[in-house]
Amino acid sequence: MALSLGASKAGKAPALQGIAHRLEAQRAQVCPAGAEPPVHPATIPPPDLRDRHHLDAITLHIATCADLKEALPSVLRELLDMLNGCLDSGAARFATGELCVVHRALGQATHEVISPIGLALPVATRERLQEVVRDIGRDPGARQQVSDMDGAPGGVLIALTDDTDRGETGRGETSDDWLWLGEPTAAVIESGLANVVINTLSRGLALHQQQQARHAEDTKSAVAQALKNERRHLAAELHDTLAQELSYLQMQSARLTRAARHAPQDVQALAEDVHTQARRAFRQTRELINGAHATWGDAPLACVLDNLIEEFETRSGMVFELDNRIQSLHLPDAQALQVMFIVREAMTNSVRHAQATHLRLQLLYQSSGHPPAARVLLTVEDNGCGFDPADIAPAHFGLGIMQDRAHQIGADFAITQPRQGGTRMTLSWERRDT
Template sequence: MSAAMAANEMNALSEQEQPSASSQVTKLQQELAIQKFEAHCLHFKNQLSRIRDLSSELPQCLAYLQGQQPLENAPECAIVICYPFSQECFIYHAVETRLDVQTIHNIQQMLLPLSSQTNNEQDMQNLKISQHMANMLFTGQDFLVWRVYLNVQDPERIQHPLFTLLDTCIREGFQERDQQQRYIQDILQQERKAFSADLHDSIAQILGYLRLKTAQLYQQCKQPAYLELMEQAEEISNYTHYAYQQVRELITASRLAYQELDFIKALKKVIQEFEQQSSIVFELDHRTHHVNIQPRHSVQVLYIIRESLSNIVRHSHASYARIYIHIQEQCLQIRISDNGQGIDPQKKRKDSFGLDIMQERAERIGAVLKIYPEQPQGTCVELTLNLTGGE
């Protein structure tokens, strides 16, 4: 064999090895990208268990995860949380452009009724919603979690093991989150039950005795010999009676409304309580399903709402009341209005302290409370609280 022929053979072998080496490098890069994505999925699961505000944090997590996706043309992932009891459905996604109204409507119309039914989990897998594919991943205490892939071109593609891994991480993340919230809620309930029992066994009984005695004192001061003391005795009796009512309200609130860790859930229980006490129709209009509010502030805000609803039930002669909640620029805005006979804050009875207490509670947490006549009739109570404010 000549030197020229040997050189040609060596060049041919080199050309054959180059594509092979290049394909191996590409394969290794793909494997590395997949391993990185698997690690990101596990990190995403841990993040899910620690998220406090789903509305702001979950879309960011989904956007980051989408950016690490190693598969080409992978469909966008959305997480849908349905609350069957309140018939609410929230869609979280990382798509740069907003979902169109029809897409949102289709997803809600399909998943919300299914979430309200007792179905086999197998019947809730690989559901087709127009061009989207949905799987039910987790059932919590009062909610269901769905994973939806948007605009799926090839249904077989989402059967890739990476998508299965992502589903598992989402399921386990929400499971850990639900377990943590239940644990915290159980601890808070135990503390509040003890607090309620202490109030009942000590202060409530003392105030009950004082209420009885001051009422007797007021009746005695109606006799001619003590008429000059009647005004002071009436004032003492009224204040004692109101203090007793406040303690009873505190006990009731500790047992019923504030057993919930979530502000919106606690508010719904408060509204249900007053619905059962009257024939008034209460409407709750809230534009966010979670309010990230400090526990100390939450208690004071719920007390203010309770007092407002109590005034509506007892004094307004209304047939309808609306509670509107909105968050704008980190400010919680609450507006409670009714169609009753209206109220003049400047004209109140001597035994009425509720409005003053509401103002004191608002000032205590740095909130602004306004009470004014509603047009054409009724009363409006507005509360504004900065959620970023410190203790």
């Protein structure tokens, strides 16, 4: 017998009546002539299933458990015993493994089959149920259909929770749960008993999903705060120790360079190299300190750029403009940090060296390739005097650092001179926002 699907529990009742008719029709095709029709149980649920307090206790147990794989087997066995106890003597009983939950936990990519305690599905049936649910996940519309699936185990498969977001990698951002009832389900469905089981499981799993999501968010926030505190502690240590020593070394190496002006050529070159390396080390240390204090949390990249503009407006009389054509773009922290450093360096160069009066930042999506692949394009352009990158002296290593940072995040970096004058810095990377 083929597998039938019930509609999702969220927002509407499962399509139980339609499934019941289909199961009855399939049984009629194999029922011998003159055979007695199946005996249906009473339509009024027995006391066990009307015990609201007991069912609420089951729901609460599911919602508050730490691990569904440990809690659900005993819950399912209890519900299975309740169902069998509520059926009339002539009704079909649930046999071994004829009730289970196909569950995918928060953040997991695959489903697993959870059976009642002491019972187990055959391996082939478990694997086929996992395949069916995985195929349904690729077609969200299938969750609201009643259809047959060739090769599927006989019975009814009903969505208990919604799979609202699998994310770009296919890993679920919410949990996803299905209830499978074995072949002798028509009598149970027609009696309305299945509704009680579905409601109990669905409410409990939905609440458990909310609890897990809230716990994951709290954990994420706690880890982020701990990392922020650790970065600030490290920044303070760098500032009070290494940065001070490097500042002194930079000043002394500058004195050494001036003192070596009349020394042999190789001594002058050596003194200049020591001074250059001291400046580089001091600058990189200062950037590490600034980066440790940088915070953006869940703010999109446009907010980071806004903050940079606000920072430079207090230090310069230039006019700054942000042309943002992306509503929301969230980057991983490591990538956002490198982008921020590159943009800050470009803006610093414009303020210090370009003699510019206007600076424009532009953020947009661009397409390239076949088929087009979305890329992010970030442009920093001023109306200053411009320069030729080939004429930059080796001692001015800011441009090299910007190129290194772009390489670290897999971005394309370029410095060009527009026809109208000034300098344009472009940074582009493949769209992989979070």
